[in-house]
Amino acid sequence: MIRFENISKIYNSHSAALKDVSFEVNHHEFVSVVGKSGAGKTTLLKLLLAEEKPTGGKIFFNRQNISAVSQNELPILRRQIGAIFQDFKLLSNKTAYENVAFAMQVVGKSELEIKSDVPKVLDIVGLKDKADNFPRELSGGEKQRVAIARALVHRPSVIVADEPTGNLDPINTWDIIRLLIKINELGTTVILATHDKEIINALEKRVVSLEGGVVARDENPGRYILS
Amino acid sequence: MRGTKIPAGISYRKFSNDMLLTLNRIIKSGLINFWRNGWLSTATVLIMTVTLLAWTSIFLLNVVLTSVLGVLEQKVDISVYFNLDAKEADILALKSKLDNLEEVKNVEYVSTGEALEIFKKRHSGDEILLKSIQELNDNPLEASLNVLAKDASKYETVVSFLGQNQFGNIISKVNYAENKIVIERLGNIIGVLRQSGLAAGLILALIAFLVAFNTVRLAIYSSREEITIMKLVGASNRFVRGPFIVEGVLHGLVSSAFSFMIIIPGVAVIGPKLFNFLPEINLVNYLGDNFWQLLFFQTLGGIILGVFSSWFAIRKYLKV
Numbered sequence: 001m002i003r004f005e006n007i008s009k010i011y012n013s014h015s016a017a018l019k020d021v022s023f024e025v026n027h028h029e030f031v032s033v034v035g036k037s038g039a040g041k042t043t044l045l046k047l048l049l050a051e052e053k054p055t056g057g058k059i060f061f062n063r064q065n066i067s068a069v070s071q072n073e074l075p076i077l078r079r080q081i082g083a084i085f086q087d088f089k090l091l092s093n094k095t096a097y098e099n100v101a102f103a104m105q106v107v108g109k110s111e112l113e114i115k116s117d118v119p120k121v122l123d124i125v126g127l128k129d130k131a132d133n134f135p136r137e138l139s140g141g142e143k144q145r146v147a148i149a150r151a152l153v154h155r156p157s158v159i160v161a162d163e164p165t166g167n168l169d170p171i172n173t174w175d176i177i178r179l180l181i182k183i184n185e186l187g188t189t190v191i192l193a194t195h196d197k198e199i200i201n202a203l204e205k206r207v208v209s210l211e212g213g214v215v216a217r218d219e220n221p222g223r224y225i226l227s
Numbered sequence: 228m229r230g231t232k233i234p235a236g237i238s239y240r241k242f243s244n245d246m247l248l249t250l251n252r253i254i255k256s257g258l259i260n261f262w263r264n265g266w267l268s269t270a271t272v273l274i275m276t277v278t279l280l281a282w283t284s285i286f287l288l289n290v291v292l293t294s295v296l297g298v299l300e301q302k303v304d305i306s307v308y309f310n311l312d313a314k315e316a317d318i319l320a321l322k323s324k325l326d327n328l329e330e331v332k333n334v335e336y337v338s339t340g341e342a343l344e345i346f347k348k349r350h351s352g353d354e355i356l357l358k359s360i361q362e363l364n365d366n367p368l369e370a371s372l373n374v375l376a377k378d379a380s381k382y383e384t385v386v387s388f389l390g391q392n393q394f395g396n397i398i399s400k401v402n403y404a405e406n407k408i409v410i411e412r413l414g415n416i417i418g419v420l421r422q423s424g425l426a427a428g429l430i431l432a433l434i435a436f437l438v439a440f441n442t443v444r445l446a447i448y449s450s451r452e453e454i455t456i457m458k459l460v461g462a463s464n465r466f467v468r469g470p471f472i473v474e475g476v477l478h479g480l481v482s483s484a485f486s487f488m489i490i491i492p493g494v495a496v497i498g499p500k501l502f503n504f505l506p507e508i509n510l511v512n513y514l515g516d517n518f519w520q521l522l523f524f525q526t527l528g529g530i531i532l533g534v535f536s537s538w539f540a541i542r543k544y545l546k547v
Contacts, residue, residue, distance in 0.1 A: 049459060051547060071464075078461035089456045093263045105252050106462045108245055150460070 001027050001189060002048070002158065007057035009043050009213075017043040019213045021057070025191060027157075030184045032200055033193040034224055035210035041193040044210070045162045048191075049083055050074055062157075079107050082151030082188075086163035088143040090135040096122065096146045097131040100153050107154045121149045125179060141172030148179055158189040165196060173199070200224040249466065257473020267446050268478070275482035276489075278439040279529050283490055283521065285428040291501065291508055292424050296417050298507045303379050303410050305403045307389060308369040311339070313397035315370070321394060322372055328388060330381035335373040342368035369399060379414030436532065443478075443536035447471065451544045458547040468541055475537035479529030486529075487522060490514075 002025040009018040018040045025031050033041050046052045047059055050066050059066040061077065069077050083089075090099050100118045109117075122128050125145035135143055144164055151159050161180060165173040177199055184190045194200065200207055200223065207222025208215060217225065261268050309318055318336065325334045337345070343366050350356050360367070376382050386403045403410070447454075450471075457467045491514070498510035514521070 051459065075458075075461045075463045078459065081461075083459055089452075089459065091453050091456055093260060093453070102457070102462075103460050106457075106460055106466060108249070110248070 001025055001029075001062060002191075003060040004044070005058045005060070007044075007047065007054050007059060009040070009047065009052070010055045016055075016213050018047075018054075018210075021210075021213070021215055023208055023215060023218055025158075025189060028184070028187055028189060030181070030190045030203070030205040031192070032203060032205060032207045032222070033191065033210060034195060034200055034207055036195060039210040040213045041195075041210060042162055045083075045160050045191070045193055048160060049078060049081060075106070079154065080156050080158070082154075082156040082159040084144070084147050084151050084159065084161040084164045086166040088135070088140075088147045088167075090143055090146055090150075092135050095132050095134055096127060096138065096142075096149075099135070099146055100149045103150045103154050109154070117153055118149075121153045122146075124152070125149045126175075139172075140167050141169070141175060144168060144172070144176055145179070148176065148183075152183060152188075156188070158191065159183060161190065161192045163194055164192070165194065165199070177203075197224040250469075253466065253469030254473050257470035257477070260470050261474050261477045264446075264474075267449065268474070271442050271446050271478050272481050272485065274442040275439045275478055275529060275532060276485040278435040278532065279482050279486040279525055280489055281435040282432055282528060283486060283525050285432055286521075287490075287494070287510070287513075289424060289428055290513060291510065292420065294508045295505060296420060298505065299413060299417065300378060301375070303382075303406075303413055304373050304375045305382055305385065305401060305406065305410075307372045307374065307398060308400040308402075309371065309397050310399045311365075311367075311369060313370065317397050318370055318372065321397075325372065325374060325385070325388075328385065330376050330384050331374060332377045333375040335375075337371045337373065339366050339368055339370045342366075342370065379410055379417060382410055439532055440536045440539075443475070443533065444540040447537065447540040447544070454541065454544040455547050458545065464545050467545060468538070471537045471541050472534055475533030475535075476530050477533075479531070479533035480526065482533075483522070483526040483529040486525060 004021050004023055007018055007021040008016060010016045021040070021044065033044060035041050043052070047054050048061070048066065050069060053067050061080070064077070066077065091102060094102060097118055100121060101114050104114045104117065119128065119131065122131055125148055127142060127145055127149065130138060130142060130146075135146070138146065144167075148164075159180070164180070165176050168176065173196070180190050180192060181203075204221040206220035207217070207224065209217040209222070209225065307321075315338065322334050322336055325331050343360075346360070346368060347357060374385055376385055382403060386401060389398065389401055454467055458464075494510050494514045498514070502509055502511070
């Protein structure tokens with residue numbers, strides 16, 4: 001489904017963020033990408049969202065070469081991926097409901113579908129009562145749950161989560177992880193980037209370890225192993 | 228719209244419905260953002276109001292300056308006096324020749340009889356002078372032609388035309404020589420005022436534009452995070468840009484309304500004062516006669532300013 005082929009990313013001539021990274025993610029898989037800060041996790045996910053272009057190599061998403069996608073086709077690619085970020089990235093002047101509805105508007109869904117789906121998804125993440133709150137009125141955990149609802153609502157085939165629990169306390173962290181597991185069980189591919197050892201070891205799913213920009217290990221099920 | 232093709236397998240009806248839905252969402256979102264961005268919208272609208280106010284004031288000042296200069300030019304003319312024995316037919320023949328000159332705007336004939344009437348009227352309080360005129364059997368006043376040129380610099384040509392030998396026997400005097408310096412100086416001043424007024428106006432208008440443009444740029448800079456997020460969620464450039472353009476239109480509309488709310492009382496106060504000073508210029512009437520045109524062009528200016536600034540400022544942040 002997603003294939004990284006000899007990906008390298010060089011920001012400046014002295015250091016490479018990624019060097020010759022190759023691996024594949026299949027449908028319905030739950031893959032964790034782990035590594036210390038600076039190992040290249042975020043860079044990898046940015047390349048997948050075409051936020052940045054690789055210096056070398058190719059990334060395929062459903063057989064489409066992402067680095068060759070034109071500016072016009074880019075939105076269409078991104079609509080197939082639900083993205084979750086460490087800093088939530090919610091639209092600050094829209095309510096929780098509107099933030100989730102925005103993802104559906106972008107895809108061109110009708111008002112009828114929006115009115116029926118958004119409350120359901122907010123209910124799934126446990127925020128039915130906070131629909132009309134603005135992000136500034138929500139806690140960190142709640143914000144991340146809005147972000148997950150937004151990533152889910154248009155039923156993407158893959159969800160990409162970059163350190164989604166990085167800013168959360170342990171209880172909220174497990175809520176978010178449980179949500180991701182549930183989403184995966186319902187058939188959506190999940191790629192989770194994290195440096196949280198506990199989460200990785202409890203998940204018992206496939207783990208791709210990055211060290212200094214290269215794939216050090218790729219095991220299923222894997223564990224978080226510090227080198 | 229650029230880059231929009233009807234995708235295969237979708238009927239035209241569905242396609243146009245989708246376009247309408249998108250447009251509807253863009254407009255709604257723009258209105259909501261304008262309202263929710265409260266302070267930012269207020270600041271932008273105020274700056275744009277000042278800009279539009281400057282533009283319209285510069286325009287009105289230009290109108291006033293042009294009419295002041297016009298009035299001044301009307302006051303500059305030369306008079307040609309004729310010998311008492313000059314035949315009226317000769318004078319009228321000269322008048323029609325002057326009328327045909329390209330440089331001449333208007334020629335007015337004052338006969339000896341009319342000159343006497345004007346003299347009597349002007350000195351109606353002066354008994355001695357009037358009596359002494361009556362004691363003379365003949366009318367001592369000369370007939371004259373008052374020549375008004377199209378502009379002050381053209382008098383030289385008119386005078387050299389009058390200096391031709393064929394008119395020498397009937398013309399007694401041309402008063403240009405006495406007024407020459409004044410006329411020339413006034414001509415220069417008018418020319419300089421016209422040009423510098425235009426230049427100063429354009430520079431001020433440009434500065435006002437840059438201030439407004441920068442304000443919009445800053446407002447959009449503060450939204451750069453949001454723009455990135457929308458793009459990452461998969462919004463097309465059109466869908467991200469649209470609400471900002473709608474906001475730009477709103478900024479223009481509201482600013483134009485505010486600007487006019489200041490201009491109307493402003494003209495009501497300044498207009499009559501100016502009228503007392505220069506009766507030829509009635510700013511209040513001018514505003515009344517041109518109200519809708521002024522409002523239309525000012526609003527158009529505001530909308531173009533708002534839309535152009537937003538459009539231009541957002542380009543940079545769409546490249547995600």
